Amino acid sequence: MPENRFYTAFDFATLDPRPQHEGEYRNAFQIDRDRIIHSSAFRRLQNKTQVFLSGEYDFYRTRLTHSIEVAQIGRSICAWLTQQSEVLGDDCFIDADLVESTCLSHDLGHPPFGHAGERTLHRLMEPYGGFEGNAQTLRILTQTLFSEGRNGMNPTRALLDGVLKYKTLFAEKPANKTNHYLYNDQERWLDFTMGGQAFPIEITPGKARNGFKSIECQIMDWADDTAYSLNDIADGIHAGFVNVQRLERWAEEQTLSEDDKADVAFLCKAMRENRVEGRLNRLIGECIRATTLVPAANFLSQSARRHQFVLEIDPVQRRRADLHKKIALDLVFLSPQLQQLDHKADFILTRLFEVLRDRYIESVQPKGLHLMPAAIEKEIQTGADASIRARLVCDWIANMTDHFAFRTYRRLFDADFGSITDFV
Numbered sequence: 001m002p003e004n005r006f007y008t009a010f011d012f013a014t015l016d017p018r019p020q021h022e023g024e025y026r027n028a029f030q031i032d033r034d035r036i037i038h039s040s041a042f043r044r045l046q047n048k049t050q051v052f053l054s055g056e057y058d059f060y061r062t063r064l065t066h067s068i069e070v071a072q073i074g075r076s077i078c079a080w081l082t083q084q085s086e087v088l089g090d091d092c093f094i095d096a097d098l099v100e101s102t103c104l105s106h107d108l109g110h111p112p113f114g115h116a117g118e119r120t121l122h123r124l125m126e127p128y129g130g131f132e133g134n135a136q137t138l139r140i141l142t143q144t145l146f147s148e149g150r151n152g153m154n155p156t157r158a159l160l161d162g163v164l165k166y167k168t169l170f171a172e173k174p175a176n177k178t179n180h181y182l183y184n185d186q187e188r189w190l191d192f193t194m195g196g197q198a199f200p201i202e203i204t205p206g207k208a209r210n211g212f213k214s215i216e217c218q219i220m221d222w223a224d225d226t227a228y229s230l231n232d233i234a235d236g237i238h239a240g241f242v243n244v245q246r247l248e249r250w251a252e253e254q255t256l257s258e259d260d261k262a263d264v265a266f267l268c269k270a271m272r273e274n275r276v277e278g279r280l281n282r283l284i285g286e287c288i289r290a291t292t293l294v295p296a297a298n299f300l301s302q303s304a305r306r307h308q309f310v311l312e313i314d315p316v317q318r319r320r321a322d323l324h325k326k327i328a329l330d331l332v333f334l335s336p337q338l339q340q341l342d343h344k345a346d347f348i349l350t351r352l353f354e355v356l357r358d359r360y361i362e363s364v365q366p367k368g369l370h371l372m373p374a375a376i377e378k379e380i381q382t383g384a385d386a387s388i389r390a391r392l393v394c395d396w397i398a399n400m401t402d403h404f405a406f407r408t409y410r411r412l413f414d415a416d417f418g419s420i421t422d423f424v
Contacts, residue, residue: 003091004091004092004093004095005091005092006088006092006093006094006095006305006306007095007158007305007306008304008305010157010195010303010304011156011157011158011304011306012027012028012029012156012157012158013156013157014028014154014155014156014157015142015154015188015189015192016154018031018154027097028156029095029097029098029101029156029158029159030097032097032098032101032153032155032156032159033097033098033100033101033104035145035153036101036104036105036108036141036153037104039145039146039153041108041140041144041145041399042064042067042104042105042108043064044399044401045062045063045064045067045107045108045110046062046063046064046065046401047062047401047402047403047404048062048063048064048107048110048111048112048114048401048402049062049063049112049113049114049117049402061231061235063107063110066107066227066228066231067103067104067105067106067107068104069227069231070103070104070106070220070223070224070227071099071100071103071104071223073103073223073226073227073284073287073288074096074099074100074102074103074219074220074223075096075099075100076288077099077219077222077223077288077291078093078094078095078096078099078219079096080288080289080291081093081094081291081292081293082094084292084293085292085293087293087295087309088293094215094216094219095158095216098156098158098159098162098216099162099216099219099220101159101162102159102162102163102216102217102219102220103220103223103224105137105141105159105163106134106137106163106165106220106224107133107137108136108137108140108141109132109133109134109135109136109137109138109139109140109398110133110136110137110398111131111133111136111349111397111398111400112345112349112397112398112400112401112402112404112405113341113342113345113348113349113402113405114345116341116342116345116346117345117349118131118132118133118179119179119346120345120346120349120350121349121353121394121397121398122179124349124350124353124357124394125390125391125394127390128361128386128387128390128391128394129170129183129184129185129387129390129391130170130179130181130183131394131398132166132170132179132180132181132182132183134163134164134165134166134180134182135166135170135181135182135183135186136398137163138160138163138164138182138186138189139183139186139395140152141153141155141159141160141163142154142155142160142186142189144395157192157193157195158214158216158304158306160189160192160193161193161214161216161217161304161306162214162216162217162220163217163220164182164190164193164213164217165180165210165213165217165221166180166181166182166209166210167182167190167194167199167209167210167212168180168181168182168205168206168209168210169181169182169183169184169186169187169190169205170182170183170184171184172205172206173205173206174205174206180210183391194300195300195303195304197299197300197303199212199299200299203299212298214304214306214307215293215306215307215308215309215310215311216306218310218311219291219311222287222291222311222313225321225325226284226287226288226321227284228325228328229320229321229322229324229325229328230280230283230284230287230321230324231280232324232325232328232332233267233280233324233327233328234276234277234280235332236327236328236331236332237271237276238276239332241331241332241335241337242267242271242327242328242331242332243271244268244271244272246331247264247267247268247271247327247331248264248268250327250330250331251264256323257319259316259319259320260319260323263320263323263324264323264327266279267327283320286317287317287321290313290314290316290317290318291311291312291313291314292311292312292313292314293309293310293311293312294309294310294311294312295308295309295310296308296309296310348405348406348409349397349405351409351412351413352397352405352408352409352412353393353394353397355371355412356371356372356393356396356397357390357393359371360372360377360380360389360392360393361386361389361390361393362386364380364381364383364389371412372393372396373396376392376395376396379392380392380393
C-alpha cells in the first residue's frame with residue numbers, strides 16, 4: 001500500500017517516545033486501535049447503559065454495541081469521502097483505522113447508568129474539578145487505561161485530536177454551562193494535541209473552542225449522531241415506548257414542517273409493516289452518503305491536513321437526525337419509566353460517593369474500613385489534596401458497570417445482601 005500523504009510525522013507523534021519493535025507490521029494508528037480493543041475499559045462498555053439498563057434484555061444496545069456501530073459508520077464515511085472527494089485518492093485519504101479508534105474510544109469515559117450517571121458525577125465532583133465523559137475518556141487514554149502503575153496508552157496526536165470533542169478547561173468554562181469541558185490537569189495533553197500553538201483570541205472558551213475539531217473528530221461526531229438518532233428510536237420501538245399511536249399523538253402536539261411530517265409517516269409505516277430495522281438501517285446509508293468534504297483554513301491548517309477540511313452534512317439528513325433525537329427524548333428518555341431509573345441511578349451513585357468521600361476524600365485516614373481495592377487505597381493515601389483523592393475515587397466509580405454499581409450499593413446499604421456467595 002502506498003504511503004498516505006494525508007498524514008505527517010506531526011500526526012503520528014506521541015507525547016512520550018514509543019518503543020520500536022523489530023518487525024512491527026502495524027502503523028501507529030493501528031497500534032492505537034488494537035490497544036483500545038484489548039483494554040478492560042473497552043470490555044466494560046458491554047455492561048454500561050446506552051438507553052436501557054444493560055442486561056435488561058439481550059437485544060438492546062449497550063455502550064459497547066453502540067461504539068461498534070459508530071465505528072462501522074465512521075469507516076464507511078471514510079470510504080465514501082475517498083470515493084467522492086477530488087482532493088482524496090489512493091495515496092491521500094482519511095485513515096479509517098484512525099477514525100475507527102476514535103469511534104471505539106469515544107464513550108470509554110462514560111460512567112454507569114448513561115447520561116444520568118454523568119450528570120450525577122458532575123454534580124458530586126463540582127467542588128473537586130468536575131466530571132465530564134469526554135474528559136474522562138482522555139484521562140483513560142492518557143493516564144489510566146493500563147492500571148498497572150496507572151499508565152495510559154501514550155496515544156498519537158491524531159487520536160487525541162479525534163477524541164477531543166471539547167477543548168475548554170473546567171476553569172475556563174462559562175458559568176452557565178454545566179458540562180463539555182476538560183479537567184484542569186489535562187492542559188498538558190491539550191497543549192500537545194495543539195502542537196503547542198495557542199488558540200487565537202477569537203476561538204474563545206466554550207462553544208467556539210469546543211467546536212474546533214479535526215476532520216476525524218467531525219466524522220466520529222456525525223457517526224455517533226447517526227447511530228444514536230436511528231438506533232435509539234429502534235430500541236425505543238422494540239421496548240414499546242414508541243408505537244404508532246404514541247408517535248401520531250406526539251406529532252399532533254408538535255409544530256412540524258412538511259418534511260418532518262413525512263418522516264413521522266415513514267416511521268409509522270415501518271412500524272405497521274414490522275420492518276423497522278430494515279428501514280432504519282437503510283437510513284444509515286443515506287447518512288453516510290450525506291457527507292461532503294469542504295476545504296477550510298484555521299490556525300492549525302499548516303501543521304496538519306486534519307484541520308484543512310470541514311465535514312459538511314446534507315441539511316435534509318441533519319434535520320432528520322434532529323427530529324429522531326427529539327422523538328427519542330420526548331417518548332423514551334422523558335418517559336416516567338426511564339425517569340424513575342434515572343432517579344434511582346442518581347440515588348445510588350450519590351450514596352456511593354458520599355460514603356467514599358467521608359472515608360477517603362475529606363480526610364486522610366490511614367486506618368479504617370477498607371471500602372476500595374487496596375491498590376487504589378494506597379494511591380489515595382499519597383494524594384496531596386482533596387481534589388486528587390476525589391479524582392481517584394471518581395475514577396473507581398466511573399469505571400463501574402451498571403451491575404457492579406448495583407452490587408456495591410447493596411453490599412454497603414442492603415441489610416439482606418452480603419452472604420459469602422455474593423462476593424464470588
